[in-house]
């Protein structure tokens with residue numbers, strides 16, 4: 001069953017998206033699975049890129065894993081796994097990407113998480129990204145997860161919009 005929404009915040013620009021992503025990056029730990037929801041072009045890769053660059057502490061190249069399905073980043077405390085599962089033909093195909101080990105020991109950022117079906121861990125955090133209708137760069141982020149995520153996200157909730 002889907003988890004309830006914990007809170008929403010708004011990014012007026014790509015820079016604001018990066019600020020929200022950096023705040024989330026600061027509280028990530030091994031075993032975290034972050035599902036990035038939203039339609040084509042919503043900003044899932046932009047959000048993941050900002051998380052990764054914040055953790056890398058430099059503007060490293062973060063391509064979209066569109067063709068590879070998975071790109072991996074080695075940080076001091078854990079490996080970060082960035083997935084784009086749009087092209088996944090069946091949930092079982094994901095098992096070939098060694099998701100068990102990644103979900104257990106790494107931090108996983110997953111674009112098109114619905115493609116995983118029953119393999120998406122129950123304790124994931126969903127970050128749903130929606131573009132505002134005016135067509136400019138504003139986005140709304142909705143964070144949904146269990147009670148543990150509600151507690152962990154408190155610092156983000158207190159800051160509010162970017």
Ligand SMILES: Nc1ncnc2c1ncn2[C@@H]1O[C@H](COP(=O)(O)OP(=O)(O)OP(=O)(O)O)[C@@H](O)[C@H]1O
Nearest residue numbers: 011013014017039040041042043044045046137139
């Ligand atoms: N506030 C914003 N947050 C995120 N992206 C923004 C924002 N404003 C503008 N953009 C632009 O929107 C586009 C988002 O593209 P991105 O590749 O991140 O989408 P995506 O959700 O990963 O799409 P796909 O489903 O194809 O993987 C980028 O060109 C980015 O520069």
Ligand SMILES: [Mg+2]
Nearest residue numbers: 044045064111
């Ligand atoms: Mg993408």
